[in-house]
Amino acid sequence: xxxxxxxxxxxxxxxxxxxxxxxxxxxxxxxxxxxxxxxxxxxxxxxxxxxxxxxxxxxxxxxxxxxxxxxxxxxxxxxxxxxxxxxxxxxxxxxxxxxxxxxxxxxxxxxxxxxxxxxxxxxxxxxxxxxxxxxxxxxxxxxxxxxxxxxxxxxxxxxxxxxxxxxxxxxxxxxxxxxxxxxxxxxxxxxxxxxxxxxxxxxxxxxxxxxxxxxxxxxxxxxxxxxxxxxxxxxxxxxxxxxxxxxxxxxxxxxxxxxxx
Amino acid sequence: xxxxxxxxxxxxxxxxxxxxxxxxxxxxxxxxxxxxxxxxxxxxxxxxxxxxxxxxxxxxxxxxxxxxxxxxxxxxxxxxxxxxxxxxxxxxxxxxxxxxxxxxxxxxxxxxxxxxxxxxxxxxxxxxxxxxxxxxxxxxxxxxxxxxxxxxxxxxxxxxxxxxxxxxxxxxxxxxxxxxxxxxxxxxxxxxxxxxxxxxxxxxxxxxxxxxxxxxxxxxxxxxxxxxxxxxxxxxxxxxxxxxxxxxxxxxxxxxx
Numbered sequence: 001x002x003x004x005x006x007x008x009x010x011x012x013x014x015x016x017x018x019x020x021x022x023x024x025x026x027x028x029x030x031x032x033x034x035x036x037x038x039x040x041x042x043x044x045x046x047x048x049x050x051x052x053x054x055x056x057x058x059x060x061x062x063x064x065x066x067x068x069x070x071x072x073x074x075x076x077x078x079x080x081x082x083x084x085x086x087x088x089x090x091x092x093x094x095x096x097x098x099x100x101x102x103x104x105x106x107x108x109x110x111x112x113x114x115x116x117x118x119x120x121x122x123x124x125x126x127x128x129x130x131x132x133x134x135x136x137x138x139x140x141x142x143x144x145x146x147x148x149x150x151x152x153x154x155x156x157x158x159x160x161x162x163x164x165x166x167x168x169x170x171x172x173x174x175x176x177x178x179x180x181x182x183x184x185x186x187x188x189x190x191x192x193x194x195x196x197x198x199x200x201x202x203x204x205x206x207x208x209x210x211x212x213x214x215x216x217x218x219x220x221x222x223x224x225x226x227x228x229x230x231x232x233x234x235x236x237x238x239x240x241x242x243x244x245x246x247x248x249x250x251x252x253x254x255x256x257x258x259x260x261x
Numbered sequence: 262x263x264x265x266x267x268x269x270x271x272x273x274x275x276x277x278x279x280x281x282x283x284x285x286x287x288x289x290x291x292x293x294x295x296x297x298x299x300x301x302x303x304x305x306x307x308x309x310x311x312x313x314x315x316x317x318x319x320x321x322x323x324x325x326x327x328x329x330x331x332x333x334x335x336x337x338x339x340x341x342x343x344x345x346x347x348x349x350x351x352x353x354x355x356x357x358x359x360x361x362x363x364x365x366x367x368x369x370x371x372x373x374x375x376x377x378x379x380x381x382x383x384x385x386x387x388x389x390x391x392x393x394x395x396x397x398x399x400x401x402x403x404x405x406x407x408x409x410x411x412x413x414x415x416x417x418x419x420x421x422x423x424x425x426x427x428x429x430x431x432x433x434x435x436x437x438x439x440x441x442x443x444x445x446x447x448x449x450x451x452x453x454x455x456x457x458x459x460x461x462x463x464x465x466x467x468x469x470x471x472x473x474x475x476x477x478x479x480x481x482x483x484x485x486x487x488x489x490x491x492x493x494x495x496x497x498x499x500x501x502x503x504x505x506x507x508x509x510x511x512x513x514x515x516x517x518x
Contacts (some may be wrong), residue, residue, distance in 0.1 A: 011357070011360075012356060012357070012360040013360075015357055015360035015361045016360045016361070016363070016364045018361060019360065019361040019362055019363070019364050019365050020364045020365055020368075022361075023365040023368075040383065040384060098273070101270055101273035101274065102273055102274075102277050103277075104274070105274035105277060105278065106277060106278070106281065109497075112496075112497035112498075112500050112501045112504075113493050113496060113497045114458050114459040114462045114463075114496055114500065115459065116375070116459055116462045116463045116466065117462050117477060117492070117493045117496045117497075118493075119466055119477070119481070120466075120477050120478070120480055120481035120489040120492070121300075121486075121489060123481050124298075124299070124481065124484065124486060124489070125299065196373075199373065200373035200374070200375055200459075201375075203373055203375045203376050204375040204459075204463045207375065207378060207379070207463065207467060208463075208466055208467060215376075218376065218378075218379040219379055221379065222379035222380075222382050222383050225383055227380065227383055227384075230379045230380050230383060231380070233376070233379075234372050234376050234377070234380065235372075237371075237372060237373065237376045238369075238371040238372040238376075239371070241371045241372075241373065242371040245371070
């Protein structure tokens with residue numbers, strides 16, 4: 001789709017490279033100029049060195065890998081719970097009118113509460129235990145699971161349902177053989193949104209209620225006024241978040257290929 | 262999921278809330294199955310709401326906290342819109358601009374807005390500036406992406422037609438580019454407004470001297486569950502009100518839809 005006048009590919013690649021180089025050059029330039037103390041703006045190279053150092057020497061008790069593992073464990077627990085409860089609930093809401101009528105208003109009202117606003121109750125109910133972060137991740141990851149499963153079930157082609165019904169399919173077979181397969185694409189799309197929000201909520205939770213994990217590393221780096229540690233943590237968060245999304249994107253692509261779309 | 266379930270009987274929804282409220286009242290006040298230290302009773306929540314509205318809590322009354330939070334969200338959000346929409350439109354329109362900006366953008370995008378909070382605090386301290394920076398960032402990414410995608414959804418026919426008619430550039434931007442990208446831009450605005458609220462609450466929880474997040478963190482420190490409920494309700498109601506306002510603006514801005 002050539003919107004403005006076509007630009008040759010080689011020039012586009014050069015421009016992309018120029019963009020990245022400009023970004024890092026401006027950053028390095030500011031860091032090297034001495035206008036800003038390295039404590040506040042380390043050079044990119046210094047951040048990379050710090051990142052590598054964090055993987056070798058423990059900071060606030062753990063190495064970077066250990067922080068990542070503990071963050072990921074919390075994420076998996078909260079996200080898993082959201083999927084396990086959210087998808088069946090969403091499907092049931094899409095299928096049974098009465099359930100939709102009962103649950104939807106409450107769900108819509110609760111959805112306006114930002115996941116992170118559960119932090120005080122998470123702290124009150126669970127202290128610094130694993131329950132707190134899991135509750136917050138859950139409240140971030142839950143709505144997209146429900147909404148997309150609901151949409152998937154609600155917008156199954158009526159013709160399919162009628163066909164199955166005329167053929168005398170039982171209620172159970174309708175659910176397993178018509179409803180579920182038809183809603184899979186919407187559910188998988190929901191999983192990606194849900195994982196993204198869950199990961200972001202995890203970071204928020206760890207900034208406030210945790211004593212390990214990448215979010216905690218960020219807070220301690222901030223307390224030590226060490227920008228390079230904070231930036232290393234941000235990079236780690238970005239990489240893990242990207243990896244989770246790439247994994248789910250792979251799953252999505254596989255499902256679409258299987259269905260020949 | 263907004264308009265998907267039209268025709269759902271309203272009375273069922275109302276009845277659900279009545280049942281839930283009754284259960285809340287019974288469990289906390291009559292049978293006391295849930296202790297007040299865990300979750301407040303309706304009476305306690307009402308008293309907390311009266312206290313913060315009349316006497317004040319966490320150094321200010323409720324309206325002052327709300328104004329503080331809304332103000333920060335608006336600063337961050339509006340700045341993001343002013344910078345993000347033109348940038349997104351430019352990226353959507355010009356392949357060269359896209360090539361120049363996109364790689365850096367892709368590099369930064371996977372970092373969630375909340376992860377910028379510690380950096381903003383190191384750079385700008387615990388004041389309003391750090392919060393506005395983080396809120397700006399939270400809004401910026403969805404605004405740019407959707408404006409960019411909006412340009413790409415414009416029908417090529419329209420663009421060709423305008424070009425053939427020799428429409429001057431400023432008129433083209435005003436009459437084709439912006440209206441064509443508008444639906445997607447508003448999708449981006451809605452997403453970013455939500456992200457702004459989440460980020461604001463997180464930033465205020467971590468350190469603030471006023472605002473709804475500050476009410477929440479103070480209530481958590483004081484172990485005051487009733488005030489936590491009031492704070493959460495405040496966040497939800499203000500967020501919902503701003504989303505509704507954006508909806509009104511959207512209908513005004515796109516009367517043809």
